[in-house]
Amino acid sequence: xxxxxxNKKKWKKRLLSKYRVVIVNDQTFEDKYxxxxxxxxxxxxxxxxxxxxxxxxxxxxxxxxxxEYIPGxxxxxxKTRAIDLALKVDSxxxxxxxxxxxxxxxxxxxxxxxxxxxxxxDSLQMIGVPVxxxxxxxxxxxxxELRDIVRIEDKxxxxxxxxxKVSQVLFAPVEGQIVRKYDPSxxxxxxxxxxxxxxxxKAIGKGTVxxxxxxxxxxxxxxxxxxxxxxxxYKHLSTINKSIYETVRSGEVLGLFDGKNDVGGxxxxxxxxxxxxxxxxxxxxxxFIDYE
Numbered sequence: 001x002x003x004x005x006x007n008k009k010k011w012k013k014r015l016l017s018k019y020r021v022v023i024v025n026d027q028t029f030e031d032k033y034x035x036x037x038x039x040x041x042x043x044x045x046x047x048x049x050x051x052x053x054x055x056x057x058x059x060x061x062x063x064x065x066x067x068e069y070i071p072g073x074x075x076x077x078x079k080t081r082a083i084d085l086a087l088k089v090d091s092x093x094x095x096x097x098x099x100x101x102x103x104x105x106x107x108x109x110x111x112x113x114x115x116x117x118x119x120x121x122d123s124l125q126m127i128g129v130p131v132x133x134x135x136x137x138x139x140x141x142x143x144x145e146l147r148d149i150v151r152i153e154d155k156x157x158x159x160x161x162x163x164x165k166v167s168q169v170l171f172a173p174v175e176g177q178i179v180r181k182y183d184p185s186x187x188x189x190x191x192x193x194x195x196x197x198x199x200x201x202k203a204i205g206k207g208t209v210x211x212x213x214x215x216x217x218x219x220x221x222x223x224x225x226x227x228x229x230x231x232x233x234y235k236h237l238s239t240i241n242k243s244i245y246e247t248v249r250s251g252e253v254l255g256l257f258d259g260k261n262d263v264g265g266x267x268x269x270x271x272x273x274x275x276x277x278x279x280x281x282x283x284x285x286x287x288f289i290d291y292e
Contacts, residue, residue, distance in 0.1 A: 014039055015043075016038055017038055018037065018038045019036065019037050019038065021034065021037055151287065168205055168227050168230070169250075170204045170288050171202070171251060172289050172290070172291050173232070173274050174193055174195055174202065176195035177194040178191055178194075178291065179194045180271070182284040182286065189277075189282035190233065190275030190276070190282075191274050191285060192272065192273050193273075193274065194271055195271075197258050198256050198258055199257045200253045200255075200256060201237060201255050202251050202253055203232070203248045203252050204224075204232050204276075205226050205227075205230075206227070206247075207224035207227075207247075208225050208248070209223070209224060209242050209244050209248065210224065210225045210231075210244065210245075211223035219235070219236045219238060220238065220239065220240040220255060221236075222237065222242060224248065229279055230277070231277040232275070232277075233276075234273075234274060235275075236273050237272075238255070238257060239256045240254065241253070241254070242255070257272045276288065
């Protein structure tokens, strides 16, 4: 016990014993600076200096851009660039799949692998009683006069008591010469127009694009769904600028028609074709649209 006490006293004496540190000029041997230290002061100063150095290093790495040079550390800028590149790659993959499907469709069309209907129809399929099952009889003279009167009243009816089946105002899709009229007896459910090249084709009313496609027979075809179940069909377009499910306004341009565009390489459809449908039945658009 006495030995341990002696050792403690020795260590305490060493720690508290003061030493004089003198800085002497080597040439003149003149004392320049002098100060007293003990071992405890040296240990405390060294520990404080090491702690300050460690704290400064951590703060420098945590609060400055130098932390980006640490291996395995990802910066915010690097994360942002990685997210942007991931989104671009996803968009490119989607665009690549779309282009691939489009090229495959064009390839099948050019190789003649597209299923073509054998029926001599120039429109959508009718649901119900086919037209060729109806017996068409020539009306009498009085019947013709009555039909003309009813047709004029339906076309230019301005009375508030009138309740037409199509209450919205429809406009002509194009200005041109009508070369073939509505003729359901020959399966021609629309109207053909002779128009100049690069003529804009416009929507007859506000609606939603429900079908867009290209075929060898009809070129670009676009179908709009309007209010009250009215459907308008536009065929033989050379270019189109609308996509499916897109909403269009009345009179908005749907695409361009070019009469010199050889659809299928045979130029079999040099006319713009327009149809009007309601409740799965074709309508004579001249009864609802003034083409004059």
